[in-house]
Amino acid sequence: MTGKPAKEDAIDPSVIVDYTLPIADPFVLYHGGKYYAYGTRVNGFEVYISKDLKQWxxxxxxxxxxxxxxxxxxxxxxxxxxxxxKNLFYMFYSVDEHICVATAISPEGPFVQSIKKPIVENEKGIDTSLFIDDDGTAYLYYVRFTSGNVIWVAEMNDDLQSIKTETLTKCISVESPWEKIQGTIAEGPSLLKRGSTYYLIYSANHYESQDYAVGYATSSSPKGPWKKYTGNPILRRDKPAASGLVGTGHGAPFICADGSYKYIYHAHGSTTSVGPRTSYINDFNFSENGTISISGEAIKPVVVK
Incomplete structure (x- = not known):
């Protein structure tokens, strides 16, 4: 028996302006019945909006x-x-290899830095990710250039504009063979909590490598120590979910309308060219024993009029 897509699921080719979602280092926020996607592409940041994850x-x-x-x-x-x-939207991002934060009253923006300065003024850093624990403590995970690209965490002050530098703690650095194929790079952190377990999802290798890949580590504390999953990487060009894509990584898990998780990530433009990098979406699952997997057929978003 062969399934047929419902008419309402078919995308009218006349409304498609781009057969890809043309952003790298992507992130999705679900809010108010809509999905908002942000990523690396231009000076500043665009936002793409969708109701179904397919048409943006x-x-x-x-x-x-x-x-x-x-x-x-x-x-x-x-x-x-x-x-x-705070009834505000916070955008954490990197510019000129420093970490910054801007706020807005809408996920569409415009986001504005109230004080135009980096979160950490005297040190370079990239790839910020916010996590607010059940007790209200806010943590900022980001990459510092300490013997390569290394993921660190610090508690944030209540204003969510600055960190408590005395709390800086190293989380993830390059150690395993799969992380060392090109470069000394651990980056793109995301933090989830399920029950009493904290999950730190990250990418490793240089983004230009076809073996750019995603792994994760677990801890009983948002500051670690972290134990890397022995089955890493969970997404790479040789995994079924990649479906022939190369350079898969630097994504983020997000909660969907039905409460399930999915994972958005970027891949190379082709097997012969890194750019333009574009984004794809797969299922993001937790097994009964708490193991994470990225699976299913990739959603290939399109941009419509």
């Missing part, structure tokens, strides 16, 4: 424009969170 519309204005931000180049890896206690 690019918003007419940038979510973050350079004039509303410190820095002038290398706008990378934005992540956006709604913080209920």
């Amino acid at each position: 519309k690019r918003n007419d204005i940038k979510a973050l424009s350079p004039e509303n931000s410190w820095g002038t180049r290398w706008y990378w890896a934005p992540e956006v969170y709604y913080v209920k206690s």
Whole structure:
């Protein structure tokens, strides 16, 4: 028996303006019945909006424009969170290899830095990811250039604009063979909590490597120590979920409308060219014993009028 897609599931080719979601280092926020996707592509950040994860519309204005931000180049890896206690949306991102945060009253933006300076002024860093624990403590995970790209965490101050530098703790550095194929790079952190277990999802290798890949580690504390999953990597070009894609990584898990998780990530433009990097979405699962897997047929988003 062969299944046929419902008519309402078919995408009219006349409305498609791009057969890919043209962002790298992607992140998705589900809020108010819509999905918002942000990523690396231009100076500042665009936002793409969808109701079904398949068809996306690019918003007419940038979510973050350079004039509303410190820095002038290398706008990378934005992540956006709604913080209920403050009734604001927070965008954490990298610009000119420093970490920054901007706020808005809408997930569409415009996001604005109230004080135009990096979160950490005297040190380079990239790839920020926010986690607020059940007790209200906020943690910022990000990459510091300490013997390669290394993932660290620090507690944030209540303003969510600055970190408590005395709490900086190293989380993940390159150790395993799968992480060492190209470069000394652990990056793109995301933090989830299930029950009493903390999961730190990350990518390793240089993003230009076809073996760019995703793994994770677990801990009983948001600061670690972290135990890497013995079955890493969970996403790489040789895994079924990659479906022939190469350079798969630097993504983020997100909660869908039905409460399930999916994972958005980027891949190389082709097997012969790194760019333009584009984004794909797969299922993100927890087994009964707490093991994470990325599986299923990839959603290949399109941008429509």
